[in-house]
Amino acid sequence: MFILAIIIGCFIGFGLACMWVGTSVAKSNDHGDSKGNLLDFTEGSWQLLERKDNIRKPRF
Amino acid sequence: MIYECPNCVAALIYNPTTGKMDCLGCGSSFDVDQFEEKEKKAETAQAAREQNTQNFGILEDDMMECNIYSCTACGAELAVNGVESSTFCAYCGQPTIVFNRVSSTKKPKYIIPFSISKDQAITSIRNRLSSGAFVPVEIQHFEIERVRGIYVPFWLYDIDYSDEQYLSGKVKSGKSTVTKYYFRSAKTTFHNLTLDASQQLSDESSQRLEPYNTQNITTFDTGYLSGFYADCFDMSSEQLKSLAIKRSMQMFNAQIEKSVKASDVKIIRNNPKINVTKAEYAMFPAWFLTFRYNDDPYTILVNGQTGKVVGAVPVNNKKATATFWLIGVIASFILTFVAYALLQIDDEDIQEFIVYGCIGGGFMWYSGINTLKKVKKSIELSKSSRMNHFVKDRQEG
Numbered sequence A: 001m002f003i004l005a006i007i008i009g010c011f012i013g014f015g016l017a018c019m020w021v022g023t024s025v026a027k028s029n030d031h032g033d034s035k036g037n038l039l040d041f042t043e044g045s046w047q048l049l050e051r052k053d054n055i056r057k058p059r060f
Numbered sequence B: 001m002i003y004e005c006p007n008c009v010a011a012l013i014y015n016p017t018t019g020k021m022d023c024l025g026c027g028s029s030f031d032v033d034q035f036e037e038k039e040k041k042a043e044t045a046q047a048a049r050e051q052n053t054q055n056f057g058i059l060e061d062d063m064m065e066c067n068i069y070s071c072t073a074c075g076a077e078l079a080v081n082g083v084e085s086s087t088f089c090a091y092c093g094q095p096t097i098v099f100n101r102v103s104s105t106k107k108p109k110y111i112i113p114f115s116i117s118k119d120q121a122i123t124s125i126r127n128r129l130s131s132g133a134f135v136p137v138e139i140q141h142f143e144i145e146r147v148r149g150i151y152v153p154f155w156l157y158d159i160d161y162s163d164e165q166y167l168s169g170k171v172k173s174g175k176s177t178v179t180k181y182y183f184r185s186a187k188t189t190f191h192n193l194t195l196d197a198s199q200q201l202s203d204e205s206s207q208r209l210e211p212y213n214t215q216n217i218t219t220f221d222t223g224y225l226s227g228f229y230a231d232c233f234d235m236s237s238e239q240l241k242s243l244a245i246k247r248s249m250q251m252f253n254a255q256i257e258k259s260v261k262a263s264d265v266k267i268i269r270n271n272p273k274i275n276v277t278k279a280e281y282a283m284f285p286a287w288f289l290t291f292r293y294n295d296d297p298y299t300i301l302v303n304g305q306t307g308k309v310v311g312a313v314p315v316n317n318k319k320a321t322a323t324f325w326l327i328g329v330i331a332s333f334i335l336t337f338v339a340y341a342l343l344q345i346d347d348e349d350i351q352e353f354i355v356y357g358c359i360g361g362g363f364m365w366y367s368g369i370n371t372l373k374k375v376k377k378s379i380e381l382s383k384s385s386r387m388n389h390f391v392k393d394r395q396e397g
Helices: A002-026 A038-042 B032-044 B051-055 B118-131 B203-208 B237-258 B317-344 B348-382 B385-396
Strands: A047-055 B012-015 B020-023 B063-071 B077-080 B097-106 B147-173 B176-196 B263-270 B273-293 B296-303
Touching (some): A002 B348, A038 B176, A038 B237, B020 B032, B118 B296, B176 B203, B176 B237, B203 B348, B237 B273
Antiparallel strands (some): A047 B176, B012 B020, B063 B077, B063 B097, B147 B176, B147 B273, B273 B296
């Protein structure tokens, strides 16, 4: 039982440390999530003309 | 082309804060428009152009003269238009820049002038460097002389895009997952879709500088270049056309995917209609800070219009590792005793709580490792790509 507690404690404890270090490192970096998207380049011209959900499997 | 002050004939430099040309001698300020007529007269007097122009089929009236500086370390070339003289390379940071030749290059049609001053760029960079916990101390105190303003060449594309797509996606139904099918039809017009026209700057880095507000774009005037460097384009609009189409396709498909409430969305069949209606050459502003750490060059960019800071800084690995072990050991010690106490209690709710705790631990591992992978990739991009390619060529050479 104590061995199981050690495994659980270490797993969660070091997981917490990993997340904390990752977050701290990311604060001084842009880590690549900041590119322009479609709305930045289309000036409101995007139009969804037709939308159909849950259709039959198309056969081509 | 150097513009002289009408009052005291000292050199004029473009001031991003005021949007005017400032005199280095008497401190007077002038509008940029005043020098347009003078520039037109100078252009008509220019002689036949060098081979760069012939490669891209450029007409003489479309040209501007500038001094080309080359870096003997990484091979980068920068155009300097004005009184600014180059002392070190803005790409690899080495003080190995030498004057190469007077050249002419295609004049851009548009430009976004600098609106972020050097001081503002430095402040933004300092804020970024001071926000991280493991930034090496020697980098936090960088030399401000290493911050350089560069106009980066871009091709701007207008693209009409429409598509009809059949898609599949996975949806949870009870305890199982089912595949469902969807149809979407959409159209849009991309306006001023940007692709950087320089091989010295990676597409990944230039795209992270986005978005530029192209509503503030203005007709090009060489006066805006005074006091800054310009990177000349070395890829034509035709060469980048396929990349522009690919980029528009990626953004279009991503927008369609957002409208599908499912996971693992895939396009089964589509019929895109793509028409590139315009390709124009423009220059957009960026501040470059280049520094070296453990003999590797790094570059941080600041969008010269919006002030957005792009790029990664190296990490003090020893400090990060020591922190990881310290927090890990302390947290593990405490949580081990908590887990042991909870495991003694024979209660289903407590056991369920422990299971959720383990799932939470798994999520923390995934989150931390995922973030570090992204940062590692970002750090690799921040290293001078030109330097890496140059060294690689020499090793293979």
